[in-house]
Amino acid sequence: MFTKFNTKYKTVFIDPKSPHYEVDDKVDVILSPALYWVKKLTLPMKYVRDVKKLLPSIFEDVLPAGHYSYSAYKSGEDFFVFAYEDKYILDTLTQKGIIPSNIANVYFAQSEFEHADEAIKINDEESMYFKDEILILVPSAFVTPSKTLDLETLIHSQHTIALAQFGHIVDNKSLTKIAAVFVALLLILLTEWFVTAQKVAEVEGLKEALFAQEGAKSTMFENNAILKKQKEIYEKQTKLRESISVMLASKLAKGETLKEVNFKNKTFVAEFSSLSAATINAIEKELKTANLGFKSSKQSESWRVEVAL
Numbered sequence: 001m002f003t004k005f006n007t008k009y010k011t012v013f014i015d016p017k018s019p020h021y022e023v024d025d026k027v028d029v030i031l032s033p034a035l036y037w038v039k040k041l042t043l044p045m046k047y048v049r050d051v052k053k054l055l056p057s058i059f060e061d062v063l064p065a066g067h068y069s070y071s072a073y074k075s076g077e078d079f080f081v082f083a084y085e086d087k088y089i090l091d092t093l094t095q096k097g098i099i100p101s102n103i104a105n106v107y108f109a110q111s112e113f114e115h116a117d118e119a120i121k122i123n124d125e126e127s128m129y130f131k132d133e134i135l136i137l138v139p140s141a142f143v144t145p146s147k148t149l150d151l152e153t154l155i156h157s158q159h160t161i162a163l164a165q166f167g168h169i170v171d172n173k174s175l176t177k178i179a180a181v182f183v184a185l186l187l188i189l190l191t192e193w194f195v196t197a198q199k200v201a202e203v204e205g206l207k208e209a210l211f212a213q214e215g216a217k218s219t220m221f222e223n224n225a226i227l228k229k230q231k232e233i234y235e236k237q238t239k240l241r242e243s244i245s246v247m248l249a250s251k252l253a254k255g256e257t258l259k260e261v262n263f264k265n266k267t268f269v270a271e272f273s274s275l276s277a278a279t280i281n282a283i284e285k286e287l288k289t290a291n292l293g294f295k296s297s298k299q300s301e302s303w304r305v306e307v308a309l
Contacts, residue, residue: 009104011151014089014096017123021097026104028156030112033128033137035092036084037062038110040133043079048072051079059083073111073159078133082108086164100165110135111159119146236266236309239292243268243307246286253279259302268307275303 012021015032037059045051055070063083072081090100109128113120119129119140127146128137140146240263247261247270256279260271275283280296280303287294287307296305 023098023102028105030107039081041079071161105160111157119143121146239309242290250283272303274301
């Protein structure tokens with residue numbers, strides 16, 4: 001199986017005074033001593049994971065104000081511990097033409113040049129060399145001669161770090177607190193959802209029992225269809241009753257008669273004989289007051305009115 005350590009990437013050395021790079025593919029990045037703080041410690045501990053818990057307090061008297069990440073590795077009986085500011089390093093990389101998506105692995109110069117036995121020149125002004133096993137930067141004039149930085153033949157260690165792109169926004173403690181709040185909210189929402197689901201199930205059970213008791217259909221769709229049909233029947237019967245009521249309650253003069261009433265093809269029909277204009281106007285007024293749509297026609301002595309139901 002291949003891992004990121006099996007893949008060979010071009011290596012670049014990054015220092016605040018490094019030139020601008022033209023990078024299209026992924027690269028391995030080695031950080032200059034100018035981009036991190038390092039200490040060598042002898043501690044009564046066996047594992048790196050235990051040392052990492054102490055790093056914020058180990059560096060608290062050294063670091064300026066800022067948001068820092070920490071790393072450590074063991075070499076022999078000693079530990080090399082590091083503090084670095086993610087945002088500052090990422091900003092420096094971006095200024096040098098290296099965006100986060102082009103970064104394969106990130107290393108400290110301390111671990112990558114640990115076998116160097118002489119000073120290494122990194123730019124026109126500065127060189128780096130080991131003093132008491134710590135790689136430091138000094139003016140090149142202080143360590144002449146110094147050899148040229150050679151990255152082509154360099155064999156990387158496995159001491160990589162990950163740069164947190166948003167580590168400068170909130171620190172780890174704040175992230176832990178925020179995560180705890182989200183977890184608490186999630187538990188509350190899940191509890192409310194569970195209670196609501198139970199209540200919905202209870203209501204559905206009561207609805208089904210009521211439908212069975214009243215002889216209703218099993219689905220709301222069927223019951224709504226029945227309800228719609230019953231409403232149509234009710235409205236039709238109501239209009240029919242009102243139409244009959246208006247016709248039968250009409251005050252007819254002597255000689256005026258209601259000849260016929262019938263219901264056919266969803267239409268109520270009433271036919272009168274010998275109505276005066278005043279009586280016709282009175283009947284039409286009552287129909288309008290009852291909001292009954294109608295049409296009327298007059299032929300000879302007969303006056304006919306139709307109400308659509």
